Amino acid sequence: MDSATGYLTTTVDAVVNWARSNSLMPMPMGLACCAIEMMAFGGPKYDVGRFGSEAMRFSPRQADLMIVAGWCSYKMAHAIRRVWDQMADPKWCIAMGACASSGGMHRCYGVVQGIDNFMPVDVYIPGCPPRPEAVIHALMDVQEKVRNEYSVAKDYASGPKKSAVESMNLGILTSDGRTTVGGV
Amino acid sequence: MPDSLNFHFTPVDKARPDEQNAHAKASTDVTDVIKAIQERFPEAVTEVVVYAGEHTVFIAGEVFLNVCTALKEELGFTYLVDLAGVDRFQEDAPRYEVYYCFVNLQAGKRLRIKVRVEEDDAVLPSITGLFKAADWNERECFDMLGIRFEGHPDLRRMFMPEDFTYHPQRKEFPLLGIPGSLPLPPRTPEGELTMDPFAAARSGSPAKSYQEPAENDEN
Ligand code: SF4
Numbered sequence: 001m002d003s004a005t006g007y008l009t010t011t012v013d014a015v016v017n018w019a020r021s022n023s024l025m026p027m028p029m030g031l032a033c034c035a036i037e038m039m040a041f042g043g044p045k046y047d048v049g050r051f052g053s054e055a056m057r058f059s060p061r062q063a064d065l066m067i068v069a070g071w072c073s074y075k076m077a078h079a080i081r082r083v084w085d086q087m088a089d090p091k092w093c094i095a096m097g098a099c100a101s102s103g104g105m106h107r108c109y110g111v112v113q114g115i116d117n118f119m120p121v122d123v124y125i126p127g128c129p130p131r132p133e134a135v136i137h138a139l140m141d142v143q144e145k146v147r148n149e150y151s152v153a154k155d156y157a158s159g160p161k162k163s164a165v166e167s168m169n170l171g172i173l174t175s176d177g178r179t180t181v182g183g184v
Numbered sequence: 185m186p187d188s189l190n191f192h193f194t195p196v197d198k199a200r201p202d203e204q205n206a207h208a209k210a211s212t213d214v215t216d217v218i219k220a221i222q223e224r225f226p227e228a229v230t231e232v233v234v235y236a237g238e239h240t241v242f243i244a245g246e247v248f249l250n251v252c253t254a255l256k257e258e259l260g261f262t263y264l265v266d267l268a269g270v271d272r273f274q275e276d277a278p279r280y281e282v283y284y285c286f287v288n289l290q291a292g293k294r295l296r297i298k299v300r301v302e303e304d305d306a307v308l309p310s311i312t313g314l315f316k317a318a319d320w321n322e323r324e325c326f327d328m329l330g331i332r333f334e335g336h337p338d339l340r341r342m343f344m345p346e347d348f349t350y351h352p353q354r355k356e357f358p359l360l361g362i363p364g365s366l367p368l369p370p371r372t373p374e375g376e377l378t379m380d381p382f383a384a385a386r387s388g389s390p391a392k393s394y395q396e397p398a399e400n401d402e403n
Contacts, residue, residue: 109361
């Protein structure tokens with residue numbers, strides 16, 4: 001048996017995280033002007049399909065990444081929270097733009113001063129509106145966060161932060177034993 | 185003044201007589217309509233303001249509905265473009281005014297009507313019976329300024345939650361709102377989601393989503 005054939009070994013966490021991070025399905029919560037940039041982010045020019053997130057899911061049950069794009073009124077907050085609660089775990093949230101992050105220029109009675117007042121946020125994007133590149137960057141930040149999550153392993157807390165390649169923990173198992181690949 | 189302090193700025197246009205005013209348009213000159221209204225309702229027109237060839241007609245609230253009926257049925261103003269309220273707090277009395285923009289599509293004429301509303305008795309007749317388009321605008325006006333439109337089929341709040349008790353576009357309403365008057369969803373996943381913003385539409389009564397202090401709270 002030569003070393004070109006054999007088994008690829010990895011950990012369950014790594015495979016699960018790899019699959020999750022490369023197929024994040026956004027729930028587009030477009031509330032205002034930022035939603036237009038979110039459309040550009042999903043469109044052909046910026047093509048978020050390269051990152052596996054081109055399938056916007058308008059049903060919360062099929063989505064795992066909520067992008068809150070735009071300012072959120074107090075009345076809308078209840079609807080957003082309901083949609084968020086209906087999304088299946090694990091789920092992540094991006095607060096897109098100054099308004100979703102902090103209320104932005106809408107410092108007034110009707111607008112919630114940051115959606116983190118009523119729901120958890122993973123990544124904030126500054127800008128008014130942020131460019132689609134910034135949204136892609138935020139998506140990549142979420143992906144990195146997903147890759148560093150432990151869903152099967154018991155000892156959550158331990159371990160330094162790993163790069164994408166490191167976290168895959170790839171190895172090749174041959175008759176001679178296991179060699180790790182990927183420059184670790 | 186030293187030259188370094190000599191600012192260059194765009195001069196403000198001086199007021200010009202209407203014949204020379206480039207902004208004056210024939211469509212907004214409605215002298216005949218005003219005359220017709222004055223003939224039919226001698227007491228109706230309280231004031232006419234002309235600026236840049238645009239006539240703004242102030243109508244007394246008591247005859248307002250009759251004037252609108254005449255405008256629609258006799259004078260051909262069949263199209264209501266816009267309707268909204270204004271708060272002229274401490275600037276003018278009576279405090280509120282509601283403006284209506286009508287268009288006569290056949291004659292190509294535009295008419296702006298204003299009605300003054302007293303603060304203590306902020307009631308106007310609704311014109312939804314004449315112009316369906318007034319429905320949501322009157323609801324918005326009610327929501328924002330608290331002017332009630334008598335005869336409106338469904339005078340609910342337009343934008344704010346139904347159990348909200350203030351009128352945010354009144355000048356005395358603080359810009360940042362009144363703390364606690366607009367509840368947020370619970371911060372924790374366990375908290376109960378209670379608010380139904382459309383309770384009245386489902387013919388229920390909106391539950392208070394926040395706690396009011398007790399009536400004779402001494403503290
Ligand atoms: S951040 Fe700017 S672009 Fe985005 S919703 Fe707010 S005002 Fe609109």
